[in-house]
Structure formats: structure tokens, C-alpha cells
Amino acid sequence: MSQPPAVLFVCLGNICRSPLAEAAFRAAADERGIRVEVDSAGVGGWHAGEAPDPRAQHVAQENGIDIGHYRARQVVRRDFDRFDHIVALDLENLAALRQLRPQGARARLSLLMDHVPGRSGQAVADPYYGGPEGFLRTWSDVTAGADGLLARLLDPA
Ligand code: 4NP
Numbered sequence: 001m002s003q004p005p006a007v008l009f010v011c012l013g014n015i016c017r018s019p020l021a022e023a024a025f026r027a028a029a030d031e032r033g034i035r036v037e038v039d040s041a042g043v044g045g046w047h048a049g050e051a052p053d054p055r056a057q058h059v060a061q062e063n064g065i066d067i068g069h070y071r072a073r074q075v076v077r078r079d080f081d082r083f084d085h086i087v088a089l090d091l092e093n094l095a096a097l098r099q100l101r102p103q104g105a106r107a108r109l110s111l112l113m114d115h116v117p118g119r120s121g122q123a124v125a126d127p128y129y130g131g132p133e134g135f136l137r138t139w140s141d142v143t144a145g146a147d148g149l150l151a152r153l154l155d156p157a
Contacts, residue, residue, distance in 0.1 A: 004035035005153050008079055009112070010097060011089040014042030014072035017124050017138055018089055019052040021112060023065045024139070025146035034150070039083075043096045045074035053128070059135040080105035087112050087149065089142075090123035113141065115148035 007025060011018035018040035029036040042048075050072045051057070060067045077100065079086065086107045088094035097109050113122040124141045127134030 004037050005085065006037035006083045007039075007085045007087060007149070007153075008075070008083040008107070009038070009040040009087050009089065010043060010075055010093050011040075011124075012043050012093060012126065013047045013128065014040055014074070015047045015050055015053045016056045016128050016135070017126065017142065018042065019067050019070045019072075020056055020060060020135075020138055021087070021089060021124075021142040021146060022070070023060050023067050024142045025149065027063075027065055028143070028146045028150050032150070034154070036150075037083075040070070041073050041075040041079065043075060043093050047072040048074055055127070055132055055135045056138075058132075059139045063139065075100065077102060080107045083107045085110065085149075085153075087115075087145075090126065091121075112145035112149070115152055116144045117148070119144070 009018040009021040022038050022040040026038050052067050052070050057068055080101050086097055086109050088097055088111050094111050112124055113119040127138045
């Protein structure tokens with residue numbers, strides 16, 4: 001790959017799922033020595049400027065990754081030209097992105113779990129209103145999604 005692929009992960013608030021997807025994808029790429037540009041954002045802006053939810057920070061930390069310096073932001077129109085891939089964490093996020101996407105934009109939209117064999121069409125469930133076990137499931141889903149997406153970027157056939 002001449003240019004590193006630029007990937008944006010998008011959930012609703014950008015404080016739980018998409019920061020974890022960003023962290024998992026960066027870690028998977030680092031592990032394989034692959035350069036990527038990666039960021040995350042929310043469909044909504046209510047948490048803009050905030051650090052990830054403490055429960056998300058905790059599960060990342062348990063997996064050796066510090067995400068305490070990440071800051072939430074809302075997706076903006078120019079993201080559709082900055083990124084090659086914009087990856088939604090659930091179907092509502094994907095629908096919102098389809099509405100926002102300017103015609104002729106560079107970014108390809110996809111659902112994260114569509115990159116995982118056998119999980120096509122599935123959402124990464126929103127863990128915000130549940131207990132800490134929801135964040136373990138989020139981590140498991142986003143690591144599977146990050147690995148699948150990276151494999152597909154390396155071998156697009
Ligand atoms: P996220 O989780 O979309 O995974 O960041 C949520 C965070 C905040 C809210 C909903 C979901 N909220 O309603 O404030």
C-alpha cells in the first residue's frame with residue numbers, strides 16, 4: 001500500500017464503542033507493522049470534548065491500551081473526504097452516515113461486523129446503559145471487527 005489507509009470508526013456518542021474500535025484497530029495494525037491512519041467520531045455531539053467512558057477506558061487498560069487521552073468529537077462532512085473507510089458500529093449509525101455522505105465522496109461506508117465472517121449485518125451492541133460485562137463484549141466484538149477489517153484491507157479480493 002502506497003498511502004496508509006485512513007479509517008474512521010463511528011458510533012453514537014464516541015465515548016464507548018468507537019474509541020474501543022479505534023484502539024483495537026490501531027493495536028492490530030501496530031502488531032503487524034502496518035501503517036494506518038485511524039480516528040473515531042460520534043453521530044451525535046453531546047459528549048464532544050469528553051474522554052472515553054471510564055468503563056471503556058478500563059477494558060482498554062485491561063488489554064494494555066491507554067485511551068485516556070482520546071477526546072470525543074462529532075462526525076463532520078469533511079470526514080467523508082479525509083477517510084478511505086468510515087465504519088459504523090451499528091445499523092442506526094450506518095443509516096445516519098448514509099444520510100450525511102455527500103455525493104461523490106471518497107469514503108466507503110461499511111458496518112464493522114460485516115468484516116467478520118459469520119457476523120454480517122450484526123451490530124456492536126450499545127453498552128452505555130448496561131453493566132461492565134457489556135464492555136467486555138464490546139471489546140471482543142471490536143477486536144474481531146478490527147482484525148477482519150485489517151485482513152480485508154490487506155487482501156481486498
Ligand atoms: P457509544 O455509547 O455510542 O458507544 O459511545 C453511547 C454513549 C452515550 C450515549 C449513548 C451511547 N448517550 O445517550 O449519551
